[in-house]
Amino acid sequence: MSPKxxxxxxxxxxxLDLLRxxxxxxxxxxxxxxxxxxxxxxxxxxxxRLHADGMGNLYGSRAxxxxxxxxxxxxxxxxxxxxxxxxxxxxxxxxxGLLAxxxxxxLDARVLAGQPVLVGPEGLPGVIGLKPxxxxxxxxxxxxxxxxxxxxxxxxxxxxxxxRLVNVGDGVTFATDFQDLGPTLLGKxxxxxxxxxxxxxxxxxxxxxxxxxxxTVQEEVGLRGAQVAAHRxxxxxxxxxxxxxxxxxxxxxxxxxxxxxxAGPAITVMDRSLIADRRLVAHLxxxxxxxxxxxxxxxxxxxxTDGGRIHLSRAxxxxxxxxxxxxxxxxxxxxxxxSDMRHTIALLRAALQRLSWxxxxx
Amino acid sequence: MTPDSKxxxxxxDLLEALCHVWGPSGHEDRVRALLLxxxxxxxxxxxxxxxxxxxxxxxxxxxxxxxxxxxxxxxxxxxxxxxxxxxxxHVDQDGFLRFGPVGGILTGNLIGxxxxxxxGTVGVIGAEKRADQAKAPTLDELFIDVGxxxxxxxxxxxxxxxxxxxxxxxxxxxxxxxxxxDRIGCxxxxxALRRFKPGPNTLVAVFSTQEEVGTRGAETAAYGVAPxxxxxxxxxxxxxxxKAPPLALKLGAGAAVKVKDGGxxxxxxxxxxxxxxxxxxxxxxxxxxxxxxxxxARAMQTSRAxxxxxxxxxPTRYGHSPSQVIxxxxxxxxxxxxxxxxxxxxxxxxxxxxxGSGMTGAG
Numbered sequence: 269m270s271p272k273x274x275x276x277x278x279x280x281x282x283x284l285d286l287l288r289x290x291x292x293x294x295x296x297x298x299x300x301x302x303x304x305x306x307x308x309x310x311x312x313x314x315x316x317r318l319h320a321d322g323m324g325n326l327y328g329s330r331a332x333x334x335x336x337x338x339x340x341x342x343x344x345x346x347x348x349x350x351x352x353x354x355x356x357x358x359x360x361x362x363x364x365g366l367l368a369x370x371x372x373x374x375l376d377a378r379v380l381a382g383q384p385v386l387v388g389p390e391g392l393p394g395v396i397g398l399k400p401x402x403x404x405x406x407x408x409x410x411x412x413x414x415x416x417x418x419x420x421x422x423x424x425x426x427x428x429x430x431x432r433l434v435n436v437g438d439g440v441t442f443a444t445d446f447q448d449l450g451p452t453l454l455g456k457x458x459x460x461x462x463x464x465x466x467x468x469x470x471x472x473x474x475x476x477x478x479x480x481x482x483x484t485v486q487e488e489v490g491l492r493g494a495q496v497a498a499h500r501x502x503x504x505x506x507x508x509x510x511x512x513x514x515x516x517x518x519x520x521x522x523x524x525x526x527x528x529x530x531a532g533p534a535i536t537v538m539d540r541s542l543i544a545d546r547r548l549v550a551h552l553x554x555x556x557x558x559x560x561x562x563x564x565x566x567x568x569x570x571x572x573t574d575g576g577r578i579h580l581s582r583a584x585x586x587x588x589x590x591x592x593x594x595x596x597x598x599x600x601x602x603x604x605x606x607s608d609m610r611h612t613i614a615l616l617r618a619a620l621q622r623l624s625w626x627x628x629x630x
Numbered sequence: 631m632t633p634d635s636k637x638x639x640x641x642x643d644l645l646e647a648l649c650h651v652w653g654p655s656g657h658e659d660r661v662r663a664l665l666l667x668x669x670x671x672x673x674x675x676x677x678x679x680x681x682x683x684x685x686x687x688x689x690x691x692x693x694x695x696x697x698x699x700x701x702x703x704x705x706x707x708x709x710x711x712x713x714x715x716x717x718x719x720h721v722d723q724d725g726f727l728r729f730g731p732v733g734g735i736l737t738g739n740l741i742g743x744x745x746x747x748x749x750g751t752v753g754v755i756g757a758e759k760r761a762d763q764a765k766a767p768t769l770d771e772l773f774i775d776v777g778x779x780x781x782x783x784x785x786x787x788x789x790x791x792x793x794x795x796x797x798x799x800x801x802x803x804x805x806x807x808x809x810x811x812d813r814i815g816c817x818x819x820x821x822a823l824r825r826f827k828p829g830p831n832t833l834v835a836v837f838s839t840q841e842e843v844g845t846r847g848a849e850t851a852a853y854g855v856a857p858x859x860x861x862x863x864x865x866x867x868x869x870x871x872x873k874a875p876p877l878a879l880k881l882g883a884g885a886a887v888k889v890k891d892g893g894x895x896x897x898x899x900x901x902x903x904x905x906x907x908x909x910x911x912x913x914x915x916x917x918x919x920x921x922x923x924x925x926x927a928r929a930m931q932t933s934r935a936x937x938x939x940x941x942x943x944x945p946t947r948y949g950h951s952p953s954q955v956i957x958x959x960x961x962x963x964x965x966x967x968x969x970x971x972x973x974x975x976x977x978x979x980x981x982x983x984x985x986g987s988g989m990t991g992a993g
Contacts, residue, residue, distance in 0.1 A: 522722045537788075543840060546659075567719045568717045580850055582853050583851075583854035584854070585680055630659070630682075
């Protein structure tokens with residue numbers, strides 16, 4: 269069953285099983301191996317020269333078809349989505365068996381307390397402890413906790429017991445099961461496993477441009493994987509696939525959300541890390557307008573993506589960013605609208621099908 | 631009195647042309663088009679890179695360093711085309727625009743300021759009533775009024791940029807404009823290209839993009855050019871106004887030779903050479919030790935395996951405000967100093983104990 273837009277555009281089914289596996293995989297920055305293995309499995313037959321670099325970025329190409337006639341080869345388009353997720357890292361195993369942690373990536377301590385988590389390579393269950401309401405003073409409850417004061421409790425009663433199960437440096441992720449809520453999907457790490465899933469979906473067909481797909485590492489700690497990936501590829505242009513924050517829940521003042529859930533893919537004009545290439549933005553907007561695909565312009569209010577590093581690589585790379593709106597980003601459970609995912613895939617497929625050197629002329 | 635009869639007529643004409651062209655960061659197309667026209671007769675080749683930098687090459691004299699089989703030193707001189715501005719983040723129901731910064735906007739300067747959008751629409755920045763009207767507003771408390779009665783009448787949309795309304799006035803012979811930063815650097819570089827006499831060095835003039843959002847254009851341009859020496863032309867502050875913060879720079883006292891700023895320490899050898907050339911030619915100069923802010927020189931200095939870099943700056947009052955004030959005598963001194971450097975021997979700066987050819991491998 270393929271939902272269609274008003275103009276009959278075939279939006280196709282979503283591979284929700286892949287998104288579920290990606291969302292539930294544990295992979296804080298620097299520990300993306302489990303995510304990479306799922307992706308290798310998912311894209312294996314659809315990309316050539318699949319390989320990883322020293323940092324763990326996963327690369328694969330799909331040559332332009334039909335190949336360009338004699339003369340200039342088709343543009344090489346880097347498509348990037350990051351594999352890592354925000355989370356915690358064990359910094360110390362206490363004598364009492366409780367684990368001290370630090371944030372990996374941007375985390376608001378208010379979303380942490382009381383959350384069930386999974387620790388280390390084996391996914392050991394635990395919970396982020398906080399003094400229960402019965403014992404806390406009223407004033408205390410009004411203060412947000414600090415990450416350094418939180419402890420992960422894995423249910424053992426001694427440092428020795430904890431030491432046998434956990435190592436300093438182990439990653440800690442939210443223990444959130446992926447759920448299909450009908451029009452929306454609930455899960456952790458949609459930032460940016462959602463982008464990874466979109467990238468996979470784009471690989472089911474040939475394009476007149478050569479795709480250089482990269483699943484990057486360590487975006488959440490400073491766009492580090494993308495920096496080396498862009499240098500390695502030296503692409504002709506780049507499109508970054510992201511899941512971006514919405515702030516579209518009710519507000520007191522009349523203000524535009526960064527993006528709105530259900531309003532279609534968000535095209536970045538500017539964020540803290542990047543002013544998007546105007547030619548690529550125009551190409552994306554024209555494609556969406558032509559095909560009647562809903563889209564939104566991401567309000568320029570800070571934030572940054574792998575695009576920030578990619579566009580400054582070597583002598584420069586024209587770069588655009590397309591994000592799926594996502595509620596409650598960097599939190600235990602985010603919401604993603606199926607319609608946004610379908611429209612994002614449709615927009616990118618069409619934009620890549622229509623992309624040529626002409627779109628990169630000045 | 632016609633402009634021609636005034637001192638610095640060439641700078642006046644260039645400034646008049648460049649100050650009126652719209653170009654916030656990432657939107658430098660019109661500035662680039664004008665510059666391309668202005669420099670075309672004076673350069674050997676031009677190209678535009680992926681980030682929109684205009685890169686123009688003026689080769690060294692034939693038979694100069696080339697006769698020795700060693701490539702002439704490539705000196706990259708950068709002036710940025712972009713100007714600070716604002717970007718629309720929201721159009722409210724009543725037709726007022728909320729905005730964010732493009733570059734280092736000083737909110738204390740904004741109330742009542744006029745801004746211009748790419749399509750020519752002019753808006754004025756207003757402020758909400760605040761509990762303490764004496765305090766500078768935050769960006770959240772400011773809005774742009776484009777004369778629309780409601781959201782439907784607004785032609786701008788989220789993501790559109792505006793620059794400070796362009797206007798060039800003259801006061802006591804000094805030009806006042808919202809974008810001397812860095813159109814005056816562009817003026818200097820065009821003037822230098824016009825006068826440049828090919829000698830021992832190849833001049834690579836780069837009119838860069840996106841300086842105000844983090845010296846981004848110069849970063850990719852420097853990688854592409856792979857220069858052996860780099861100089862930025864930009865504005866700096868001035869310490870000669872009432873109760874100014876301590877800064878030993880005075881309008882009209884000469885070109886500012888950068889020692890350091892908030893983002894880089896200039897190559898001491900290059901700084902000394904600038905001083906020697908200025909002294910030898912009787913060019914007025916002053917030393918610039920700036921505590922905040924930086925220029926394209928920072929990005930060029932750390933490009934690839936590193937580049938000796940410095941800057942010639944124009945002392946400027948009220949930088950990043952809609953009314954920036956400079957003195958053309960300093961501009962003249964800056965161009966004279968730049969040419970004294972470009973047309974002389976710089977080989978002493980290009981490496982310690984390495985041959986010239988050892989420093990040219992990066993290209």
